[in-house]
Amino acid sequence: MTRVKLCGTTDEDDLEAAVAAGADAVGLISAVPVDTHRELAPARAAELAAAAPPFVTTVLVTMPETPAAAIELVETVGPDAVQLHGTLEPDAVATVREDVDATVVVALEAGETDATTAGRYGDVADGLLVDTPADGGGGGTGETHDWELTRELTAALDSPIVLAGGLAPENVADAVRTVEPFAVDVASGIEDADGATDADAARTFVERARNALAPIPGS
Secondary structure (H helix, E strand, O other): OOEEEEEOOOOHHHHHHHHHHOOOEEEEEEOOOOOOOOEEOHHHHHHHHHHOOOOOEEEEEEOOOOHHHHHHHHHHHOOOEEEEOOOOOHHHHHHHHHHOOOEEEEEEEOOOOOHHHHHHHHOOOOEEEEEOOOOOOOOOOOOOOOHHHHHHHHHHOOOOEEEOOOOOOOOHHHHHHHHOOOEEEEOHHHEOOOOOEOHHHHHHHHHHHHHOOOOOOOO
């Protein structure tokens, strides 16, 4: 069954909507050098991480310049996992993984990362996220990419692959059937016009992602 992360949680209402939708994980964005309404101050991210109920994984999403910066932020926020975007090399990621009490996921740019490079990150991280690249880095473009390329990457690696980039209730089932990822990640695809989590969209997204690979009755 495909797992689901709802990213861009900014307040208690977003968190409640994600939990009610059945999300496996929620994303808390902090310390990123790009302009986004989803960014939280580290102290606020820590509050929301502490407010999440048991069995819902809290994921700190960040773009650190150094391993030390990542480690310090993880210690401040206290998430269950940290999702690293940016330009840290595999040895730097290994340092983070050794020094934090959190699962480490590395974000890779779809279409820009070959299997060899991805494998080097997979050797030092607990999982890999494949996202549509943004001009300023960090993903979050709301645009899809070539899912067939990501499917090839998924097949070539042993690491759990999280699919991101332009996913929404309307296309997530097709994405899951094409890529067969370990998990999917969504932000803009479940937001309302004000940038808050739309409870109905979140619930539909989770349901369709989970059921995409279920056997068809009578088949």
